[in-house]
Amino acid sequence: MLQHFFNPSSVxxxxxxxxxxxxGHDILNNIVRYGYGGAVYPINPRAQExxxxxxxxxxxxxxxxIDLAVVAVPAPAVMDVLEQCGKNGVDSVIVITAGFKETGxxxxxxxxxxxxxxxxxxxxxxxxxxxxxxDTASALNASFAAGMPxxxxxxxxxxxxxxxxxxxxxxxxxxxxxxxxxxxGNKMDISETEIMLSMGQDENTRVILGYLESIEDGPRxxxxxxxxxxxxxxxxxxxxxxxxxAKAASSHTGALAGSEHAYRAAFKQSGIIHAESMQALFxxxxxxxxxxxxxxxxxxxxxxxxxxxILAADASDRSSLxxxxxxxxxxxxxxxxxxxxxSLYNPIDIIGDASHERYEKTLKVILKDQLIHAVLILLxxxxxxxxxxxxxxxxxxxxxxxxxxxxxxxGEKRVRGARKIFQDHAIPTYDYPEDAVAALNAMLRYxxxxxxxxxxxxxxxxxxxxxxxxxxxxxxxxxxxLIESEARQIxxxxxxxxxxxxxxxxxxxxxxxxxxxxYPVVMKIASPDVLHKSDMGGVRVGLENEAMVEDAFFEITSxxxxxxxRARILGVMVQEMIQRGREVILGITRDIQxxxxxxxxxxxxxxxxxxxxxxxxxxxxxxxxxxMIRDIRSFPLLRGVRGEAPADIEGILDGLLRLSQMAxxxxxxxxxxxxxxxxxxxxxxxxxxxxxxTIHE
Ligand code: ACO
Numbered sequence: 001m002l003q004h005f006f007n008p009s010s011v012x013x014x015x016x017x018x019x020x021x022x023x024g025h026d027i028l029n030n031i032v033r034y035g036y037g038g039a040v041y042p043i044n045p046r047a048q049e050x051x052x053x054x055x056x057x058x059x060x061x062x063x064x065x066i067d068l069a070v071v072a073v074p075a076p077a078v079m080d081v082l083e084q085c086g087k088n089g090v091d092s093v094i095v096i097t098a099g100f101k102e103t104g105x106x107x108x109x110x111x112x113x114x115x116x117x118x119x120x121x122x123x124x125x126x127x128x129x130x131x132x133x134x135d136t137a138s139a140l141n142a143s144f145a146a147g148m149p150x151x152x153x154x155x156x157x158x159x160x161x162x163x164x165x166x167x168x169x170x171x172x173x174x175x176x177x178x179x180x181x182x183x184x185g186n187k188m189d190i191s192e193t194e195i196m197l198s199m200g201q202d203e204n205t206r207v208i209l210g211y212l213e214s215i216e217d218g219p220r221x222x223x224x225x226x227x228x229x230x231x232x233x234x235x236x237x238x239x240x241x242x243x244x245x246a247k248a249a250s251s252h253t254g255a256l257a258g259s260e261h262a263y264r265a266a267f268k269q270s271g272i273i274h275a276e277s278m279q280a281l282f283x284x285x286x287x288x289x290x291x292x293x294x295x296x297x298x299x300x301x302x303x304x305x306x307x308x309x310i311l312a313a314d315a316s317d318r319s320s321l322x323x324x325x326x327x328x329x330x331x332x333x334x335x336x337x338x339x340x341x342x343s344l345y346n347p348i349d350i351i352g353d354a355s356h357e358r359y360e361k362t363l364k365v366i367l368k369d370q371l372i373h374a375v376l377i378l379l380x381x382x383x384x385x386x387x388x389x390x391x392x393x394x395x396x397x398x399x400x401x402x403x404x405x406x407x408x409x410x411g412e413k414r415v416r417g418a419r420k421i422f423q424d425h426a427i428p429t430y431d432y433p434e435d436a437v438a439a440l441n442a443m444l445r446y447x448x449x450x451x452x453x454x455x456x457x458x459x460x461x462x463x464x465x466x467x468x469x470x471x472x473x474x475x476x477x478x479x480x481x482l483i484e485s486e487a488r489q490i491x492x493x494x495x496x497x498x499x500x501x502x503x504x505x506x507x508x509x510x511x512x513x514x515x516x517x518x519y520p521v522v523m524k525i526a527s528p529d530v531l532h533k534s535d536m537g538g539v540r541v542g543l544e545n546e547a548m549v550e551d552a553f554f555e556i557t558s559x560x561x562x563x564x565x566r567a568r569i570l571g572v573m574v575q576e577m578i579q580r581g582r583e584v585i586l587g588i589t590r591d592i593q594x595x596x597x598x599x600x601x602x603x604x605x606x607x608x609x610x611x612x613x614x615x616x617x618x619x620x621x622x623x624x625x626x627x628m629i630r631d632i633r634s635f636p637l638l639r640g641v642r643g644e645a646p647a648d649i650e651g652i653l654d655g656l657l658r659l660s661q662m663a664x665x666x667x668x669x670x671x672x673x674x675x676x677x678x679x680x681x682x683x684x685x686x687x688x689x690x691x692x693x694t695i696h697e
Pocket of ligand 1: 014016017018020022023043044045046047057058071072073074075077080081096099100102129130131160161162165183213650
């Protein structure tokens with residue numbers, strides 16, 4: 001896949017220059033000096049020879065087939081070069097040149113023309129506005145980056161060329177090897193998805209790293225990531241996440257959504273490891289590239305001081321790792337050589353006067369304990385310890401270890417040499433314990449992802465014909481918001497349980513209806529124009545008798561007449577009051593990049609003030625729906641606190657899955673809230689009390 005970009009037999013550099021100040025010179029120089037073994041053709045109308053290679057005035061004059069062309073001529077000349085590529089059978093082109101859609105409408109038009117031409121000729125394009133490509137296995141550096149990384153197993157792709165340059169420099173400084181570097185540029189043709197898939201197939205790449213600002217085709221990206229992440233870890237840092245998209249939303253779900261929720265959900269659902277910072281990206285990369293995954297969550301910490309050990313323990317407490325107590329047999333073995341003041345709990349504190357021998361003996365014992373799945377070694381440079389000797393001992397033992405070992409030697413001057421030893425022996429080392437724990441945690445989470453069973457989906461019977469009819473009638477009336485009775489029909493068509501409900505046009509009708517339904521009742525304004533019923537004084541709950549119903553009818557209708565005089569009032573809805581239910585909110589919104597998203601949260605202040613909500617991209621699998629319920633901070637409230645009966649989690653799960661199916665079946669639903677869904681005690685289901693649905697044509 002995209003083979004000519006990474007392992008071409010021949011490369012032409014169009015715009016190669018004799019002038020060392022030009023980018024075309026740098027690219028040719030990089031191709032030549034790092035040992036690329038294929039044929040190299042500089043293309044320049046004014047030169048005979050560049051960097052020892054015969055130059056050609058154009059692609060047509062090159063005597064043999066060209067697999068890859070790297071283009072570094074000014075923007076107006078790129079179209080012409082592309083035509084030459086098409087006519088001369090070049091199917092893979094890297095366009096380094098800037099000045100396209102990133103510059104504004106004119107550049108965008110030029111890029112559009114370029115894309116059309118490329119499609120006509122069947123040419124694949126990387127860029128424009130990119131740094132190029134590096135593949136260490138074929139010793140190809142078709143970029144204008146300063147330097148060539150060491151060979152290794154990390155593949156990196158980036159939407160920002162500058163980030164490629166920064167990572168390359170870091171890699172050179174830290175002795176970290178890479179398989180591939182790909183600068184995506186404007187992603188006119190080749191996107192992150194294709195690069196991810198190609199790295200998935202590349203046998204030299206074991207870990208895929210990415211820096212992204214946008215994602216082109218969300219569903220396709222998720223599908224590809226899900227596929228690749230089942231064999232290789234994908235670690236991505238995503239910048240440029242704002243809630244701008246949420247501003248115009250009219251529902252709760254819409255207002256709480258935003259691109260950050262969408263991509264976080266997408267990453268989670270497709271197995272991508274999300275790096276929150278550049279530091280985390282680097283930190284995870286070296287751990288994944290150099291260590292085996294932990295078999296389980298049990299972490300042992302070895303330290304020569306209390307403070308860093310506690311920091312690491314705290315970080316581990318916040319993660320999925322467990323600091324399990326050291327079992328007796330292991331503790332007995334440690335006791336044989338550790339001083340009586342050492343702590344044999346976990347963290348294992350071998351105390352301040354520990355020498356490299358004490359570290360070595362302790363690590364040896366810990367590595368033998370099969371109940372421990374990962375080891376973190378901490379050191380603070382006391383006068384008693386020679387950090388480099390400790391590093392050497394660790395490196396010696398790590399070679400045959402069957403569990404991951406990471407290190408955090410705190411300080412700078414006195415641990416610099418030790419860090420270098422770790423780098424040379426591919427042992428992940430971090431400046432601070434928290435970073436080391438975060439890397440191990442990412443590895444554990446990835447292992448759990450690999451062990452997850454195939455996603456299971458539930459399909460429900462739904463009266464889609466009825467839904468289509470309601471939507472058609474709403475659109476015919478030039479409306480986008482469904483009134484409550486319409487929303488109820490939609491929910492009913494999808495099998496939601498609804499409270500009994502009838503419209504009363506007079507006080508007398510309201511009283512009669514209430515006694516038919518049975519007290520207590522809820523009353524709500526019935527109007528196509530009142531969206532925020534409670535805010536407008538259009539809702540009364542807990543009405544126990546005739547007098548209360550009469551008063552409520554009067555109050556509700558007067559409130560609306562006063563606060564929204566233009567609203568059409570159809571009457572007042574009298575509704576069965578569900579008791580002993582806990583209020584939750586379920587919703588649908590649409591993300592520009594990923595499509596339908598489902599939201600879940602507890603109702604009331606939990607959603608409005610605390611914004612304690614979880615999002616996932618639809619369609620939801622059963623496991624994803626369950627995970628999103630458990631994701632919210634207030635989940636313990638649903639399980640029941642202080643003797644309360646637990647809420648019916650299965651009822652929420654069922655609601656989320658039905659809503660997810662609805663979102664997929666009807667792309668015209670742009671926003672929907674079921675607010676509240678009243679969740680009864682365990683085993684008694686849930687009732688959709690109120691819903692708001694917005695559609696477009
Ligand atoms: N065929 C072959 N050679 C050509 C052609 C052509 N059609 N047209 C021009 N050339 C030659 C020129 O003769 C020149 O060679 P010479 O120096 O021997 O005369 C060479 O191509 C370059 O042309 P120049 O007009 O000198 O253009 P220059 O090198 O100044 O700029 C460049 C070209 C680098 C592509 C520029 O337009 C550009 O886009 N720069 C920005 C690149 C960039 O930043 N990309 C994103 C990187 S990612 C990041 O941000 C790190």
